[in-house]
Amino acid sequence: MTALPPDLAERLAAARSAVAAVDSRFGSTTPRRPLETVPGLAPLLPGGALHTGAVYSVLGSVALATALLAGPSAAGEWCGVVGVPGFGAEAAAGMGVDLARTVLVPDPGTDPVGIVDALVGALTVVLVGLPRRVAPGEASRLTARLRQRGAALVVHAPHGAHGASAWPQTEAQLTVTGSEWRGLGEGHGHLTGRIAAVAVQGRRAGRAQHTRMWLPDAEGRVRPALEPAAPQTSTPSTTPLTRVAG
Amino acid sequence: MSRSPNRTIVLWCPDWPVTAAVRVADCPAGPPAAVVERGRVVALSPAAHAAGVLAGLRVREAQARCPELVVVPADQRRDARAFEPVLRAVEAVAPGVQVLRPGTCAVPARGASSYLGGEAAAAAVLLDVVEGLGIEGVRVGIADGPFSAEHAARTAPAVPGTRVVPVGGDRAFLADLPVEVLAPVLEPDAPDLLRRMGLRTAGAFAALELTDVLARFGADGGRAHRLARGEDQRAAAGRAPLPELGRTVDLDPPLDRAEQVVATLGPTAEDFVAGLTGQVLVCTGLRVEIEDDRDGLVVRRWLHPRFFTAADVLDRVQWQLAAGGLTGPVARVDLVPEDVEPQGAHAEGLWGGAPHEQVHQALTRVQSRLGHRAVGTTVIGGGRGPADRMTFVPWGDRPVPARPGEPPWPGQLPPPLPATVLPRPGPAGVLGPGGSPAVLSDRGVLSVPPVRFRVDDDARPVAGWPVGWQPVQAWAGPWPVDERWWTDDAPGQLARFQVVGVDGSAWLLLVGGGRWWVEASYD
Numbered sequence: 206m207t208a209l210p211p212d213l214a215e216r217l218a219a220a221r222s223a224v225a226a227v228d229s230r231f232g233s234t235t236p237r238r239p240l241e242t243v244p245g246l247a248p249l250l251p252g253g254a255l256h257t258g259a260v261y262s263v264l265g266s267v268a269l270a271t272a273l274l275a276g277p278s279a280a281g282e283w284c285g286v287v288g289v290p291g292f293g294a295e296a297a298a299g300m301g302v303d304l305a306r307t308v309l310v311p312d313p314g315t316d317p318v319g320i321v322d323a324l325v326g327a328l329t330v331v332l333v334g335l336p337r338r339v340a341p342g343e344a345s346r347l348t349a350r351l352r353q354r355g356a357a358l359v360v361h362a363p364h365g366a367h368g369a370s371a372w373p374q375t376e377a378q379l380t381v382t383g384s385e386w387r388g389l390g391e392g393h394g395h396l397t398g399r400i401a402a403v404a405v406q407g408r409r410a411g412r413a414q415h416t417r418m419w420l421p422d423a424e425g426r427v428r429p430a431l432e433p434a435a436p437q438t439s440t441p442s443t444t445p446l447t448r449v450a451g
Numbered sequence: 452m453s454r455s456p457n458r459t460i461v462l463w464c465p466d467w468p469v470t471a472a473v474r475v476a477d478c479p480a481g482p483p484a485a486v487v488e489r490g491r492v493v494a495l496s497p498a499a500h501a502a503g504v505l506a507g508l509r510v511r512e513a514q515a516r517c518p519e520l521v522v523v524p525a526d527q528r529r530d531a532r533a534f535e536p537v538l539r540a541v542e543a544v545a546p547g548v549q550v551l552r553p554g555t556c557a558v559p560a561r562g563a564s565s566y567l568g569g570e571a572a573a574a575a576v577l578l579d580v581v582e583g584l585g586i587e588g589v590r591v592g593i594a595d596g597p598f599s600a601e602h603a604a605r606t607a608p609a610v611p612g613t614r615v616v617p618v619g620g621d622r623a624f625l626a627d628l629p630v631e632v633l634a635p636v637l638e639p640d641a642p643d644l645l646r647r648m649g650l651r652t653a654g655a656f657a658a659l660e661l662t663d664v665l666a667r668f669g670a671d672g673g674r675a676h677r678l679a680r681g682e683d684q685r686a687a688a689g690r691a692p693l694p695e696l697g698r699t700v701d702l703d704p705p706l707d708r709a710e711q712v713v714a715t716l717g718p719t720a721e722d723f724v725a726g727l728t729g730q731v732l733v734c735t736g737l738r739v740e741i742e743d744d745r746d747g748l749v750v751r752r753w754l755h756p757r758f759f760t761a762a763d764v765l766d767r768v769q770w771q772l773a774a775g776g777l778t779g780p781v782a783r784v785d786l787v788p789e790d791v792e793p794q795g796a797h798a799e800g801l802w803g804g805a806p807h808e809q810v811h812q813a814l815t816r817v818q819s820r821l822g823h824r825a826v827g828t829t830v831i832g833g834g835r836g837p838a839d840r841m842t843f844v845p846w847g848d849r850p851v852p853a854r855p856g857e858p859p860w861p862g863q864l865p866p867p868l869p870a871t872v873l874p875r876p877g878p879a880g881v882l883g884p885g886g887s888p889a890v891l892s893d894r895g896v897l898s899v900p901p902v903r904f905r906v907d908d909d910a911r912p913v914a915g916w917p918v919g920w921q922p923v924q925a926w927a928g929p930w931p932v933d934e935r936w937w938t939d940d941a942p943g944q945l946a947r948f949q950v951v952g953v954d955g956s957a958w959l960l961l962v963g964g965g966r967w968w969v970e971a972s973y974d
Contacts, residue, residue: 265915266974268870283810289871293971294829294841296868304829308814309843314821323820327813336914363915384955384974389925392900395865396927396949396957396973425866 238355240330241276243301245418245429249405250377257329258352259376260344265364266381268296268420269403270332272427273359273379275301282329285310288317289334289361299425318343326354334361341373348374378406381420388423397423400430455595455618457683458560460570462541462577463590463604464534467554468494470586471533472523483517485510488525497588527766528709528773530554535774538751540580545573549597549736549754553770555604557597557754574613590614595621596683597754602632621681626654633675635756641668641675653679669848674757674792696730697787698723705744705780709772712781713765720761720768721819723786728815733758736790739771743779752789761819814846823847835863836932836947837872837959837971864930864947869959869971876961876968878908880920881950891929891946891962901926904950906958906969916972917954924951932961 239254247254255261255273263270267289278284279301286292287310298304308328313320321333325347351358362371381401388397401420406413417430464470468486472478473496483499485492492508502517514520530553538556542548545563550556558577560570567573574591581589592603594616602625607614616624625632632653634642650656656664657679664672677683700719706712727734737753751774753759753767764786772781818826827845834840840863881889883899890898903920907913929946945963947970952958957973 266870267972268974271870291871291873291971292829293837293868293870293872295831295837296870298831299866299868304831306828308810308826308828308846310817310821310826311843312821312825314825320817320821323817324813327810363913381974384957386925386951386955386957386973389927389949389951389957392926392928394927396867396951397865398867399957399973421867423866425868 237352240282240357241280243272243276243427245416245427246272246379246403246405249403249407249414249416251407251409255330255357256376257355257357258348260348260351260358260360260372260374262360262362262372262375262378264362264378264380266401266420267293267361268300269379269381269401270359270361271297271302272300272420274307274330274332275427277330277357278302278307281306283308283327285321285324285328285331287321287324287331287333288313288336289332296421296425300421300427318347321358322347322350325351325356325358328356330357330359332359332361334363335371339372344373374408376408380404380406382415456561457596458618459557459594459597459600460545460560460563460573460577461551461555461557461592461597461600461604462581463592463601464537464554464581464586465588465590466494466496467534468525468530469496469499469523471530471553472526474533475529477526477529478521478523482519482521484521484523485513486523486525493525527553527770531770531773532775535776536584537581537586538774540584541577544576544580547752549752550767551597551601551754551756555601557600560593570615571613574615575611578612588612592616594624595619595681596678598678598683598756599625599681602628621683622654622657622679623681625679625681626652626657628653630656633679636675636678637668637671641672657681669845671757696723696726696732696791697785698726699786700784702780702782702784705782707780709769712772712784713769716765716768716784717761719784719786720764723764723788724759724761724819725816727788727791728819729812732788732791734788734791735759736788737764737767738785738787738789739764739767740783740785740787741768741771741777741781742783742785743777744782745779747777747779749774749776754790758792818846837864837869838874841872864959867973869973871972871974873913873970876970877906877913879958879960879967879969880905880908881948881960881962881967882920888965889962889967890965891944893944895929895931895944895946897929897948897962901948901950904952904958904960904967906960906972908967917952917956921952921954924953926950928960929962932963 238257242250242254255276261273274284283306285308290311292309294304310320317333317335318339321331324331360372382404383402385400386396388394399420400417403416403418404413419428419430421427469484472486473480478484483502484496485499485504486494487510490510492504492506492513495504495506499517499520504513504517504520510522534553538548541556545558547559547562548556563573564570567576570593574593577591578589589612590604590607591613592600592607594600594603595618599616599621603614603616630645630650630653631642633656645656661676664676698719700716702715706715735755735758737759740748740750742748749771751771755763768784814826824845827843830842830844831840832842881901881904883889884902887899889901892898901923903922905920906916907918926948928948932945932947945961948960948962950958950960958969959971961968961970
């Protein structure tokens with residue numbers, strides 16, 4: 206390695222100490238790190254994967270929100286589920302979530318964001334159910350915390366509760382726009398799986414991207430739906446997309 | 452004779468809330484009186500005892516038995532204020548007093564008995580001193596730890612008012628006591644459960660294997676087991692204080708009102724408990740020092756039957772403020788842990804795989820804010836219904852499912868499993884053609900095929916769930932349900948149905964006794 210000229214070395218040292226000073230004042234930020242992401246969703250997310258330091262929102266489907274946890278959890282990360290009463294742990298386990306390293310806080314009380322704040326860092330991905338809108342200041346503080354501590358947040362908002370604006374600025378918003386349940390007929394059979402049409406709207410992308418995936422399949426797993434699409438629609442979420450094989 | 456380091460004398464004033472009410476003149480001394488909390492009698496005067504009133508009765512029942520009963524609402528600050536002269540009198544003859552609660556205090560036996568000429572003499576002096584204040588019926592118990600000493604006092608005969616458990620005799624003494632004596636250390640429903648398991652005495656509980664107790668009752672069970680074995684680790688003498696784990700609050704400007712002080716102290720109390728839990732410790736002995744702005748200082752040492760939560764710490768501060776002794780507004784509060792114990796099942800070191808230290812600290816911090824049972828993991832066991840199969844295990848307890856996973860459970864639902872399982876099924880509605888009700892016959896078949904359904908047949912539907920009736924797209928069932936129902940009013944035969952609505956939502960419904968419930972959502 207070649208030695209730097211003295212004046213350059215000095216300037217480099219000065220720049221480094223300035224960076225260190227900023228870090229100590231505002232808290233250092235860990236570099237964004239890609240997390241394991243279930244196949245089928247990864248290509249649709251900005252950067253091709255779930256990333257630390259980012260917030261993702263999921264509208265409506267608990268199964269879709271759980272699918273986002275499945276990748277990191279199966280890869281050994283500690284995850285949390287805050288404010289999702291009745292979280293279907295057994296279904297989550299089927300998708301690949303490791304329940305021994307998944308911490309539930311079903312009732313976080315009046316300050317769910319404060320509880321999430323106490324958990325991020327120790328836990329790598331936290332799924333939080335929010336009954337109310339989060340104020341922009343509160344959201345940007347927590348987002349800064351996610352970057353500092355190298356964690357990701359998945360915000361689950363029930364359909365219709367507060368629409369798309371549960372979290373002021375998210376990396377991507379995921380919605381189930383239609384479901385085809387399989388296995389159920391007129392009084393016979395049993396549910397064997399669902400093919401969900403999923404829309405992903407990235408923060409910087411102009412148009413939403415669409416995909417179809419098993420959510421879940423007959424073994425309870427999440428995977429891309431490879432079979433030819435049923436008559437596809439490009440209509441928004443209000444239009445049902447159901448077809449029953451039976 | 453005493454070779455036991457934790458040898459403790461406990462002084463117990465029975466029915467202290469009534470005595471306190473009389474002493475601060477909230478209540479006349481003569482007629483039968485009772486102190487009442489949340490509609491139930493908690494303490495009685497001797498005259499009320501004589502009239503046949505019992506602790507635990509509802510106020511109306513108590514008044515039916517004794518129409519002239521004077522009823523006084525409970526007030527722990529009054530209890531604390533009235534107890535202060537007793538504590539001063541005890542401190543004058545025996546150093547190192549710790550308060551268990553207003554009306555009950557402990558002193559280390561070693562100092563007192565050498566100073567007063569033996570344990571029996573010390574007990575007699577203490578009784579004498581307190582009766583000298585005009586307080587009747589006081590009892591003294593002496594044993595190898597505060598827990599046994601308190602129960603020795605509670606079971607002491609009226610004459611001479613003393614029970615001394617010989618050194619090394621705690622376990623034998625406790626063995627015959629009802630298992631309910633362990634209630635303060637256990638979860639509220641645990642004593643009842645123990646009784647149903649046929650364990651009626653503390654001795655029967657002590658005879659269980661520690662590993663079994665930990666598996667079933669977690670860290671609390673481990674602590675109760677230790678107490679029942681006569682191995683109370685709390686020291687009435689207090690151990691070396693741990694100032695680095697203590698917390699100090701300077702109030703600037705100084706605060707006049709107790710409520711303000713307590714409110715200001717809230718975050719500090721949480722931080723104090725969190726600091727200990729970060730070290731995987733709990734505090735069982737606490738010293739509270741309160742200073743006013745005129746160099747006045749009141750110091751009290753508190754002992755907890757279990758361990759101090761943040762709310763417990765604030766209670767003690769409030770009681771100590773109510774006891775008086777300061778002349779000006781409060782300028783400074785010091786919380787010093789005097790006695791700590793390793794916390795939780797993780798400390799027992801019985802099952803390996805110590806969790807990531809950072810995770811443990813974060814989770815115990817959240818537990819100190821929301822409660823032990825608010826944070827945990829899930830284990831999957833056996834059972835047919837989706838809710839039956841999931842067992843929530845509070846963080847720090849050993850993960851054991853409520854029902855064994857093996858052998859296979861016939862009739863369990865095939866995968867895929869629902870994404871949301873209501874802890875308690877909510878009311879739903881299902882109608883057949885022309886709005887006729889769909890009911891389950893005795894033979895387990897549906898009267899009419901379901902045509903319309905709703906999952907919000909309740910005042911408060913689940914957020915985001917569809918509202919109102921919608922057509923059924925597809926359905927299947929019934930799957931008979933023969934496990935125990937979750938309420939007492941068993942509606943007879945029950946069955947599960949899977950239903951998909953035209954909006955693309957899929958549900959697990961239950962029917963029985965002419966009613967429908969929604970148990971889970973697949974979305």
